[in-house]
Amino acid sequence: MxxxxxxxxxxxxxxxxxxxxxxxxxxxxxxxxxxxxxxxxxxxxxxxxxxxxxxxxxxxxxxxxxxxxxxxxxxxxxxxxxxxxxxxxATFKLAIKFTDWYAKGAHYWHPFGYIGNEIDGKPFYQHWLKYQQQGGALSFTDFSPAIALAKQNKFFIPDPKQPTNLSSSSYALHxxxxxxxxxxxxxxxxxxxxxxxxxxxxxxxxxxxxxxxxxxxxxxxxxxxxxxxxxxxxxxxxxxxxxxxxxxWQQYLPVDSAAVVQTENSGALPPYTESIAHAHGWRWRIPLQNRTGNGYVYCSDFCDDNAAMRLLESNVFGEKLTDTRCLKFTxxxxxxxxxxxxxxxxxxxxxxxxxxxxxxxxxxxxxxxxxxxxxxxxxxxxxxxxxxxxxxxxxxxxRDFIVLHYCATTRKDTPYWQMWQSLSIPDSLQTKIALFKEYGRLYQDKSDLFSQDSWYAVLEGMGVRPNAYDPVVDASVAEKIHSALPSAAEALIDSAGKALGHEEYLERIR
Missing domain, CATH: 3.50.50.60 (FAD/NAD(P)-binding domain)
Known part of the structure; x- marks a missing residue:
C-alpha cells in the first residue's frame, strides 16, 4: 500500500x-x-x-x-x-491456512510475499506447472519462504542489507x-x-x-x-x-452471521491465521499474545444461532474468557x-x-x-x-477473490456446500477463471489488492488447474530448472529452521 x-x-x-x-x-x-x-x-x-x-x-x-x-x-x-x-x-502473521475448503481432509496455504522467482522473465508458476505436469511432486507453495517459516512456527523479518532465500517473505499482524x-x-x-x-x-x-x-x-x-x-x-x-x-451481494456470498468467543491460549502461537471450513460456513482462529480470538461465520438459512454457538464452542481450545455471542451482517x-x-x-x-x-x-x-x-x-x-x-x-x-474460495469446492456433504455447486458467481470472476484455465494466464489488473502469487496459490489450492502451461516457458531449459527445484525447496526449509521461533521473536520484542 x-x-x-x-x-x-x-x-x-x-x-x-x-x-x-x-x-x-x-x-x-x-x-x-x-x-x-x-x-x-x-x-x-x-x-x-x-x-x-x-x-x-x-x-x-x-x-x-x-x-x-x-x-x-x-x-x-x-x-x-x-x-x-x-x-x-499483537502476534505476527505470515499466511492463512485453509483447511477442508476444497475437500474434507485437504488443506492449502495463502502466503504473504513471493512464491519462487521469475525465470527467464516468466512467472515461476508457469515453470512449476510444467514441472508438475511432468511428474514433479512438490506443491506450488513449497517454494514460499513464508510457508517454510509458518510450517515450523518460525518468524523472520527480512533485512534488505543482508538478503537470504527467505527475503521474499512478508508479514502482517494479529x-x-x-x-x-x-x-x-x-x-x-x-x-x-x-x-x-x-x-x-x-x-x-x-x-x-x-x-x-x-x-x-x-x-x-x-x-x-x-x-x-x-x-x-x-x-x-x-x-x-x-x-x-x-x-x-448475498447472491454471491450468502453467509450472514458470525458466532464469536475469546479463549485462553492453548499450545504454541502459530504465525498464521487458520480458516477451517465447516458444515454451514467456516471457522477462524486468531492467536494473540494473551488470548485467542475465535469465530464461526455461517449462513443462517442452514444453521440457527444456537447451533452455530455450539459448533464453535465444541471446536475451540482453552477455557472461555467471554460469553459466546452472535453478530449479523449483510x-x-x-x-x-x-x-x-x-x-x-x-x-x-x-x-x-x-x-x-x-x-x-x-x-x-x-x-x-x-x-x-x-x-x-x-x-x-x-x-x-x-x-x-x-x-x-x-x-x-x-469480492471475486473471496468467492473463488467457495465456488471451486468439491464438497457436497451438507446442504450448504451442495448449494455452492449451482450458485452463480460474478461475471468478472467467470472471466478470470476462464482465462486462467486456458494456459494459466491471469487477468492483468494492477489495482487488484491480491498479487499474481495470491491468485495462483488459491486457484491451485482450490483445484483450479489450467489445461496446459503457457508454451512460452518451453524456451527455457526445463531439465536444468526442474533438477534445481527440489534443492531450492529444501534450502528454504533449512533456512527457516534456523530462524527464531515465533514466540521467541515476540519475547525478544517484549
Whole structure:
C-alpha cells in the first residue's frame, strides 16, 4: 500500500475554500484509523478534527487479522512497530491456512510475499506447472519462504542489507482491535484531535442537502464542513441521513452471521491465521499474545444461532474468557461511498466476510484514496465520481477473490456446500477463471489488492488447474530448472529452521 504517495498539507496550501473542520462519527478501528491518517496527512495545518464516539456502542473485540499493508500504515504514521505490537498484544502473521475448503481432509496455504522467482522473465508458476505436469511432486507453495517459516512456527523479518532465500517473505499482524482503537485514540489526542463522548440523536442538513450539524442527546451540537461516517452497518450519515442505497451481494456470498468467543491460549502461537471450513460456513482462529480470538461465520438459512454457538464452542481450545455471542451482517457495499460532504468508511461503506482479512485494509484504502484528493468545501463532482469508482473496484476485486474460495469446492456433504455447486458467481470472476484455465494466464489488473502469487496459490489450492502451461516457458531449459527445484525447496526449509521461533521473536520484542 503506497502511503508514500500522500502529500502532507501545510498552511501554505490552505485557501478560502479549504475544509476547516472534519467530523468523524464513530470510534472503533474505522474511526481512529480515519482520524489518525487524516491528522497525519494534514500536519501543520490549522484544520480541526473531531471524533464523536458513542459511550453506548460496545466494541466487538474478538481479535483482528490483517494483511501486510498494516505495516505500511504504521510507518506512515511514524508509529514504532515494536511499541504497537507490545501495546496491542499483537502476534505476527505470515499466511492463512485453509483447511477442508476444497475437500474434507485437504488443506492449502495463502502466503504473504513471493512464491519462487521469475525465470527467464516468466512467472515461476508457469515453470512449476510444467514441472508438475511432468511428474514433479512438490506443491506450488513449497517454494514460499513464508510457508517454510509458518510450517515450523518460525518468524523472520527480512533485512534488505543482508538478503537470504527467505527475503521474499512478508508479514502482517494479529492484534486486539479494541487495544488498537485505544492506541490510535491516544495518537490522535496527542496531535490535537478533539474527542466527544456523545450519542447522536439527530442530524441537521443545510439548504444544499449537505450535512451541517450533529445533535447530541444532551442537545449540544457539533458543526462541520466534512463528515466521515464510521458508524458501522447502520450508516447513520451515509444511509439514514443521505439515503445512499446498499447493494446486497448475498447472491454471491450468502453467509450472514458470525458466532464469536475469546479463549485462553492453548499450545504454541502459530504465525498464521487458520480458516477451517465447516458444515454451514467456516471457522477462524486468531492467536494473540494473551488470548485467542475465535469465530464461526455461517449462513443462517442452514444453521440457527444456537447451533452455530455450539459448533464453535465444541471446536475451540482453552477455557472461555467471554460469553459466546452472535453478530449479523449483510455482504455488499454502498452505491456510493462518497456523497455530498460525507465519506463512508468501514462497515458503513460495505462488508465483506473476513476470510482474507481485508476489513482494515479497506479502511486504510478508503482514507488513502481520500487524502490523495482532499476536497474543498465544494468538491468537484469528477473527484467524487473517481473516488467512488476506485472504491467500487476495490470491493469488486476482493469480492471475486473471496468467492473463488467457495465456488471451486468439491464438497457436497451438507446442504450448504451442495448449494455452492449451482450458485452463480460474478461475471468478472467467470472471466478470470476462464482465462486462467486456458494456459494459466491471469487477468492483468494492477489495482487488484491480491498479487499474481495470491491468485495462483488459491486457484491451485482450490483445484483450479489450467489445461496446459503457457508454451512460452518451453524456451527455457526445463531439465536444468526442474533438477534445481527440489534443492531450492529444501534450502528454504533449512533456512527457516534456523530462524527464531515465533514466540521467541515476540519475547525478544517484549
Amino acid at each position: 503506497n502511503f508514500s504517495a500522500i502529500n502532507t498539507a501545510s498552511d501554505k496550501q490552505t485557501n478560502h475554500g479549504a475544509i476547516q473542520t472534519y467530523v468523524v462519527l464513530g470510534g472503533g478501528t474505522a474511526g481512529w484509523i480515519s482520524a489518525a491518517i487524516l491528522i497525519r496527512s494534514l500536519v501543520n495545518t490549522k484544520v480541526n478534527i473531531h471524533v464523536v464516539e458513542s459511550p453506548h456502542t460496545p466494541t466487538v473485540g474478538v481479535g483482528e487479522a490483517t494483511i501486510p499493508s498494516i505495516m505500511d500504515m504504521l510507518q506512515y504514521l511514524n508509529i514504532p512497530a515494536q511499541d504497537f505490537i507490545n501495546k496491542t498484544n 492484534f486486539d482491535a479494541a487495544l488498537v482503537a485505544k492506541y490510535l485514540q491516544h495518537y490522535c489526542e496527542t496531535r490535537g484531535v478533539k474527542i466527544h463522548k456523545a450519542h447522536v440523536k439527530d442530524v441537521k442538513r443545510d439548504n444544499t442537502g449537505n450535512i451541517g450539524q450533529l445533535i447530541f442527546n444532551d442537545n449540544k451540537t457539533l458543526s462541520g464542513d466534512f463528515f466521515i461516517d464510521c458508524s458501522g452497518q447502520q450508516g447513520l450519515l451515509i444511509g439514514k441521513t443521505l439515503r445512499v442505497g446498499y447493494e446486497n 455482504t455488499g457495499m454502498r452505491d456510493k461511498c462518497w456523497e455530498k460532504n460525507c465519506l463512508a468508511v468501514g462497515l458503513s461503506s460495505g462488508f465483506l466476510e473476513p476470510l482474507e482479512s481485508t476489513s482494515i485494509y479497506l479502511i486504510m484504502r478508503a482514507m488513502l484514496n481520500f487524502v490523495q484528493s482532499i476536497p474543498t468545501k465544494d468538491p468537484s463532482p469528477f473527484t467524487v465520481s473517481e473516488y467512488n469508482r476506485l472504491m467500487r473496484h476495490e470491493y469488486h476485486c476482493i
